[in-house]
Amino acid sequence: MPPIRLSNRDARRLFLHRHALAEPPRGGGRDDLLGLIDRLGFVQVDSIRTVERAHHMILWSRRPAYQPDQLKAELEHHRSLFEHWTHDAAVLPVSAFPYWHHRFERSRARLAEKWKQWFRPGYEAQFDTILSRVTAEGALRVSDVGEGEQRSKGGWWDWHPSKTALEWLWRTGDLAITRREGFQKVYDLTHRVIPAAHRAPRPDEAAMIDWALSGALERLGFADPSELRAFWHLTTPEETRAWVASALGRGEICPVEIEGADGRLRRSLARPDILARLAEAPEPPGRIRILSPFDPALRDRDRAEFLFGFFYRIEVFVPEPKRRFGYYVFPVLEGDRIMGRIDTRVTGDTLVTRAFWPEPGLRMGTRRLDRLQAELLRLARFAGATRTACLPGWLREPRDPRSA
Secondary structure (H helix, E strand, C coil): CCCEEECHHHHHHHHHHHCCCCCCCCCCCHHHHHHHHHHHCCEECCCCCCCCCHHHHHHHCCCCCCCHHHHHHHHHHHCCEEEEECCCEEEEEHHHHHHHHHHHHHHHHHHHHHHHHHCCCCCHHHHHHHHHHHHHHCCEEHHHCCCCCCCCCCCCCCCCHHHHHHHHHHHCCCEEEEEEECCEEEEEEHHHHCCHHHHCCCCCHHHHHHHHHHHHHHHHCCECHHHHHHHHCCCCHHHHHHHHHHHHHHCCCEEEEEECCCCCEEEEEECCCHHHHHHHCCCCCCCEEECCCCCCCCCCHHHHHHHHCCCCCCCCCCCHHHCCCCCCCEEEEECCEEEEEEEEEEECCEEEEEEEEECCCCCCCHHHHHHHHHHHHHHHHHCCCCEEEECCCCECCCCCCCCC
């Protein structure tokens, strides 16, 4: 029997539905927010704030009534969420914490040799000192430790030993992030941060593998083995291949073919009821949404290019003369297509738009421009700005993002 085939339009619709972008943006209370984060799996945390930080923009683009204090309350007071590492720093439902015991164990083994190569010696000798201080004094920041140690001179990763020790103890589970001050992590003993009901269970390895890969497939809608593994970064390639083979044998997943934006077909995996799930997926509304560069729908750049024909690379670390677009440029979604990218940032009380580049073939008529301006005004209000402004010449011609 040939595999089920999804057209590109259907694939985009299902994918956006799984990422909560195929329904009209709506408000919602605490339960709705927690349900949204669980539906996404996690929300990536990023420090850059030209408009608002990535984790807040991810939630706002789906829930326009969202305010950053809501996330803070869940992390720091209700303890319904926790912060740790997936492919990068992220906020996750605390219900995922039992499976993170395996990440802690694997991190100890995986990072032991790498960190000896990357960081200055001496951090291992600080483990007991740091733990004793946190136990006696309470939560600590990097700025509270390392007295007398040589401070960084070599750049972002040139940490002093006590900072490295704090990060190690967080990565391996002895410490947890109790809050952030500004954007600086504040570390405390894990048992003081994570509720006992979520801290105590320790699923076995097989349960962790099944939870991670099944959960990834649910949230992606369809995926190949490498995409499944990359979702949480919890399993090895060997574990992923074994799970796929077993799930195929049990009939829990099936092969499918996904049509890309350029008409190419890609083999993938999905649940056998994928057509029923597709039938339930709504048609994405035509409203324009400005997305974070770290939005979960775009995190896998290759997948976004395959599905949407949208080539995107963040240029934060690209020298300014070599940037094609700008330091921190936001993708813009309209319906089921990514319509362009926009360079906008808050300056004083104003959201200033420097440039918007539509994707090739997109006509920027009056109605579309009005909808884009309306979204910029919504974004300005969310970021605390009182007005918007567009610089002269802000509406640009399409540009090939791959060219030098």
